[in-house]
Amino acid sequence: MLRPAPTKRPPSPSAARSAAEKAWAAKRERLRRRARPQNKLRICDDDQLGQRFEDAEQAARRAGFLAEANPDDERAAQHADEAAAALEAARAALDDVSDFLMRVHGSVATPRIWNTVTGRVLGLGLSLRAGEWVELETRPGTCWALRNGTVNVANDLT
Numbered sequence: 001m002l003r004p005a006p007t008k009r010p011p012s013p014s015a016a017r018s019a020a021e022k023a024w025a026a027k028r029e030r031l032r033r034r035a036r037p038q039n040k041l042r043i044c045d046d047d048q049l050g051q052r053f054e055d056a057e058q059a060a061r062r063a064g065f066l067a068e069a070n071p072d073d074e075r076a077a078q079h080a081d082e083a084a085a086a087l088e089a090a091r092a093a094l095d096d097v098s099d100f101l102m103r104v105h106g107s108v109a110t111p112r113i114w115n116t117v118t119g120r121v122l123g124l125g126l127s128l129r130a131g132e133w134v135e136l137e138t139r140p141g142t143c144w145a146l147r148n149g150t151v152n153v154a155n156d157l158t
Helices: 013-033 047-069 074-097
Strands: 100-105 112-114 121-123 133-139 142-147
Antiparallel strands (some): 112 121
């Protein structure tokens, strides 16, 4: 007597579910490891200081290129050092007068802002629905946050 050939069974639902979970876990890990975009935000109403900083930045870049192209030229190296020092002075002056005011619009959950200079993170432990916003303002020694311009949410800052 012949037995029927065994048929291949489709994978069980739990096996299919575990394969999908593994795929999502791999995707989450890949997303965690990716480089996130970072932009510097500087808010300054003093156009002269802003122009001074941009000019110093261009001069430092130019002097650095010349010093790199002519490694034996001591005068070019000295000029590059002086331009770099002028750039740092212009950056410090601009940072001193730059106040930080940001509005974060929803929908977003637990937004975070990275300060790329200090490495510190300003985070909000709340969620915003579409149409809601939070205004953040930092000044030396202070920080406040208002939801929709009225409700104080400074206690949610992390």
